[in-house]
Amino acid sequence: MERPFLTTHGGRRLDAIELRGVRTDCIVGVYPEERRTVQTLQVDLALFLDTRAAAKGAGLEASLDYARLAGEIRFLLETCRFRLLETAAEALCSYILAPATRDVPHAQVEAVSVRLTKPCALGGDAIPSLEVHRVREEMEYEVERKSWGEVDVLHASQGCGIYRLRVAPGASIPTHVHRAMEERELILGPNLLLQGRPVAPGSAFRWPKDLPHRYDNPAAVEGTILCVDRPAFLPHDEVVVEHEGELPWVEPVLFYPAAERGA
Numbered sequence: 001m002e003r004p005f006l007t008t009h010g011g012r013r014l015d016a017i018e019l020r021g022v023r024t025d026c027i028v029g030v031y032p033e034e035r036r037t038v039q040t041l042q043v044d045l046a047l048f049l050d051t052r053a054a055a056k057g058a059g060l061e062a063s064l065d066y067a068r069l070a071g072e073i074r075f076l077l078e079t080c081r082f083r084l085l086e087t088a089a090e091a092l093c094s095y096i097l098a099p100a101t102r103d104v105p106h107a108q109v110e111a112v113s114v115r116l117t118k119p120c121a122l123g124g125d126a127i128p129s130l131e132v133h134r135v136r137e138e139m140e141y142e143v144e145r146k147s148w149g150e151v152d153v154l155h156a157s158q159g160c161g162i163y164r165l166r167v168a169p170g171a172s173i174p175t176h177v178h179r180a181m182e183e184r185e186l187i188l189g190p191n192l193l194l195q196g197r198p199v200a201p202g203s204a205f206r207w208p209k210d211l212p213h214r215y216d217n218p219a220a221v222e223g224t225i226l227c228v229d230r231p232a233f234l235p236h237d238e239v240v241v242e243h244e245g246e247l248p249w250v251e252p253v254l255f256y257p258a259a260e261r262g263a
Helices: 032-036 052-058 066-079 085-097
Strands: 015-028 039-049 111-117 129-135 142-146 149-157 160-167 172-177 182-187 203-207 213-216 223-230
Touching: 015 066, 039 066, 039 085, 066 085, 066 182, 066 223, 085 111, 085 129, 085 149, 085 160, 160 172, 160 213
Parallel strands: none
Antiparallel strands: 015 039, 039 111, 111 129, 142 149, 149 160, 160 223, 172 213, 182 203, 182 223
16 A cells, blocks of 8 residues: 655654455446445554654554544445545545544544545456545634524435534433434544433444434533534434433444454
8 A cells, every 4th residue: 555655744654554445235336236236345544643752652542543433434434325436435535544533542643545445346357446644734623503502413424424422411312213213323522322321432323314312411511422414414314302211222243353342
């Protein structure tokens, strides 16, 4: 994988963490068969940052947790429906280069190289791939204020949107349903309650249409959720509802190793 020469403002070359061979099955492509059938996609990443603080004892919070990142990449690719590799790569770059949140601190990634490969796309006759390079200064993120916190709009394209929901301390996303969007969410922060129950980071939930769900944050720091909506978020489709009794539970799909989930 090509490594562009990247430096800090002081002229020092940035360190690089590589994550190779992340594989997942997803929908990506423009042809009818590709829109109906999942196929394998391989992701190779080079992440450019300054790791000196971590090396001097500041710990993993001053670097990157690549076990978590691998799970988040798989979650995004399995959940989104991309027509072009170019769109998928741009979405991953936008997510990786976003600033850290207070509940999940990590070093700022200053630049990223993403290579996406479709090993089975052409029946073995050839192997198509795409490699892109992005730097943090290129990225612009819209932030939406909500009564319960803030939403970082990380990516929106034809068919899907990727959002980071930051639930403020002591706040709640009220009980609501969706009647048009398909929604799936990955828990990033460690302190959230879903349907009144504690949920571990790395747990992903798919919300069928008309199924009521809510989040509460009893902690003193914001709690973060990675959300994918298909199609991109429709404000009129977040319908707050009254619900008596216990909210229905949906079994999660786990995207982090057991140690990362606190298991």
